[in-house]
Amino acid sequence: MTTGRTANHGADDIFVHRWSPRAFTGEAMPQGELDKLFEAAGWAPSAFNGQPWRFVYAHRGSADWDRLFDALIPYNQAWVKNASVLIYV
Numbered sequence: 001m002t003t004g005r006t007a008n009h010g011a012d013d014i015f016v017h018r019w020s021p022r023a024f025t026g027e028a029m030p031q032g033e034l035d036k037l038f039e040a041a042g043w044a045p046s047a048f049n050g051q052p053w054r055f056v057y058a059h060r061g062s063a064d065w066d067r068l069f070d071a072l073i074p075y076n077q078a079w080v081k082n083a084s085v086l087i088y089v
Contacts, residue, residue, distance in 0.1 A: 058085070
């Protein structure tokens, strides 16, 4: 995908042409895929190397979905409403 953006100082194309979608299909995300994501994210560097990271998440339709969704401001609720999982870091 091209975004029409050009780096002023030669940044790698992976950054210049990245795209952050705000549209979700609502397709379920398998727990195994989430487990892999959390494993990788847990190894990511943090400020002052202060791991471990903490993740709070809820699948759409689970008991905690509404609680996490309601914590969002209305602007974010508008584009998150179709996500299959909400994740707080």
